[in-house]
Amino acid sequence: MRRIADSTVRRLSLYLSALEAFEAQGMTTVSSAALATRGGTTSAQVRKDLSFFGSFGKRGLGYASAELAARLRDILGLKRAYRLAFVGAGKMASALVNYRGFDQRGFHIQAVYDTDPSVIGQTWNGVTVRNAKQMVGDLKGNPVDIGVIVTPADAAQGVTDQLVQAGVKAILNFAPAPIMAPPDVSVKSVNLTLELEALSYALSNR
Amino acid sequence: MRRIADSTVRRLSLYLSALEAFEAQGMTTVSSAALATRGGTTSAQVRKDLSFFGSFGKRGLGYASAELAARLRDILGLKRAYRLAFVGAGKMASALVNYRGFDQRGFHIQAVYDTDPSVIGQTWNGVTVRNAKQMVGDLKGNPVDIGVIVTPADAAQGVTDQLVQAGVKAILNFAPAPIMAPPDVSVKSVNLTLELEALSYALSNR
Numbered sequence: 001m002r003r004i005a006d007s008t009v010r011r012l013s014l015y016l017s018a019l020e021a022f023e024a025q026g027m028t029t030v031s032s033a034a035l036a037t038r039g040g041t042t043s044a045q046v047r048k049d050l051s052f053f054g055s056f057g058k059r060g061l062g063y064a065s066a067e068l069a070a071r072l073r074d075i076l077g078l079k080r081a082y083r084l085a086f087v088g089a090g091k092m093a094s095a096l097v098n099y100r101g102f103d104q105r106g107f108h109i110q111a112v113y114d115t116d117p118s119v120i121g122q123t124w125n126g127v128t129v130r131n132a133k134q135m136v137g138d139l140k141g142n143p144v145d146i147g148v149i150v151t152p153a154d155a156a157q158g159v160t161d162q163l164v165q166a167g168v169k170a171i172l173n174f175a176p177a178p179i180m181a182p183p184d185v186s187v188k189s190v191n192l193t194l195e196l197e198a199l200s201y202a203l204s205n206r
Numbered sequence: 207m208r209r210i211a212d213s214t215v216r217r218l219s220l221y222l223s224a225l226e227a228f229e230a231q232g233m234t235t236v237s238s239a240a241l242a243t244r245g246g247t248t249s250a251q252v253r254k255d256l257s258f259f260g261s262f263g264k265r266g267l268g269y270a271s272a273e274l275a276a277r278l279r280d281i282l283g284l285k286r287a288y289r290l291a292f293v294g295a296g297k298m299a300s301a302l303v304n305y306r307g308f309d310q311r312g313f314h315i316q317a318v319y320d321t322d323p324s325v326i327g328q329t330w331n332g333v334t335v336r337n338a339k340q341m342v343g344d345l346k347g348n349p350v351d352i353g354v355i356v357t358p359a360d361a362a363q364g365v366t367d368q369l370v371q372a373g374v375k376a377i378l379n380f381a382p383a384p385i386m387a388p389p390d391v392s393v394k395s396v397n398l399t400l401e402l403e404a405l406s407y408a409l410s411n412r
Contacts, residue, residue, distance in 0.1 A: 003411070004407075004411075006404065009404050009407050010245070010400055010404065011405070012403075012407075013382070013399065013400045013403040014382065014383065014400070016403075017359050017382040017383065017399065018359065018360075018383070021358065021359055021360045038359065038383055038384075039384070040383075040384030075406075076403050076406055076410070077403075077407050077409055077410025077411065078403065078406055079404035080410070082405075082406060084411070091305055091306050091307055092305055092307055094305075095301035095302065095305040097302065098301060099297055099298055099300075099301040100297050101297055101398070101399075102402075105399065105402065107402055107406075108281045111251055127258070145409055146402075146405055146409075151349070152227065153223050153224065153227055153244065154224075154227045167411070168403040169408075169409060170252060170408060170409050172401055172402065172405060176219070176220065176223040176226070177220065177223065177244050177246075178220070178244070178245070178246030183313050184412075186404075186405055186408035188302055188401040188402075188403075188405055188408070190396055190398060190401055191221065192218065192307070192396060193311065193397055194210055194216055194219045194220070195378055195394040195395075196308075196311065196313055196352075196378065196394075197215070197218075197219040197222075197282045197283075197284065198212065198216065198219070198392075198394050199285035199288075199376040199377075199378060199392055199394055200214050200282055200288060201210075201215050201218075201281070201282045201283050201311075202283075202376060202392035203283055203351055203352075203375060203376050203392070204209075204282070204283025204319070205209070205287070206208075206375070206379070206390075
């Protein structure tokens with residue numbers, strides 16, 4: 001399969017989110033214009049993005065919502081479940097582990113690790129927090145698909161190296177620091193502090 | 207003050223995060239190489255970024271951590287507190303409102319709004335969830351600095367329009383949909399679903 005650009009993958013996710021909302025409202029067809037609005041793009045771009053995967057639309061009728069949503073789920077790899085290991089069991093990790101949106105989208109939290117003896121042994125949303133020293137051994141025996149890093153910035157690279165050593169091929173990094181991984185490991189970052197500070201900067205320099 | 211590019215603001219945030227970690231370890235000076243690693247960039251870029259704001263470094267000695275951190279906090283607008291209003295009181299909002307990292311960085315949650323009668327009236331981390339219908343009126347009398355959108359995708363633009371109407375000048379959007387706001391309103395987006403789906407795509411198309 002030809003590799004799709006990151007920006008296209010993001011739009012496909014947005015189209016899927018839009019289609020699911022339209023389906024929930026009972027709409028069986030949807031126009032490229034409606035998808036364009038929700039994808040932050042143009043109708044022409046929607047048609048281009050989707051034509052790449054086959055023919056879903058009929059001129060004048062729009063796209064068949066259910067059919068297109070199923071195909072997008074397939075393309076995005078959402079027809080299977082994924083196992084996640086969280087590394088770092090602080091306040092942000094606690095918020096995320098207790099957020100049920102992961103499970104609903106098929107991302108199941110299999111393990112949580114920390115180095116703090118006062119947190120190790122606690123049960124979070126059915127998962128017992130384990131000693132980070134056991135992580136590499138655990139994950140070699142019981143692999144996960146995605147490692148979620150929720151540690152302080154200075155621990156993030158070390159944890160990345162351990163996850164890579166344990167065979168993890170995808171990492172979601174919430175630590176406020178960039179991390180480096182081999183090319184066969186996918187890394188995505190979510191940095192709440194950075195976004196908030198970009199807003200405080202904008203508000204202070206108007 | 208000259209406008210700094212978004213990418214530079216992001217690096218300044220990363221440098222600040224690194225400096226705070228170095229300070230916590232008792233390091234009074236830090237090299238441009240150390241900041242470069244934590245900012246995901248080069249020593250030359252660090253020197254260029256920081257020279258823009260004055261002279262902090264001494265050749266061969268590095269930067270004075272405390273002095274540089276204070277200056278970065280000043281530049282990023284972090285010497286004052288910000289008031290936040292959350293719109294949408296679902297699972298993700300609950301996780302975020304109960305996350306204490308906001309308060310610690312000076313981002314105080316003043317109000318939470320929802321349309322669901324079963325949620326309105328609940329107290330979250332000391333803040334009572336109010337009816338979204340009261341939002342514009344509330345915020346006109348009691349302004350907030352930043353509106354945080356944690357609604358489903360199809361409600362995000364309507365909420366944005368209301369926040370703008372209420373005079374909010376900065377928006378942090380967690381809804382899985384792009385939003386449009388006038389040019390004098392700063393918008394940043396955090397989309398967990400998009401990042402997870404980018405990873406599931408990568409894992410499924412290796």
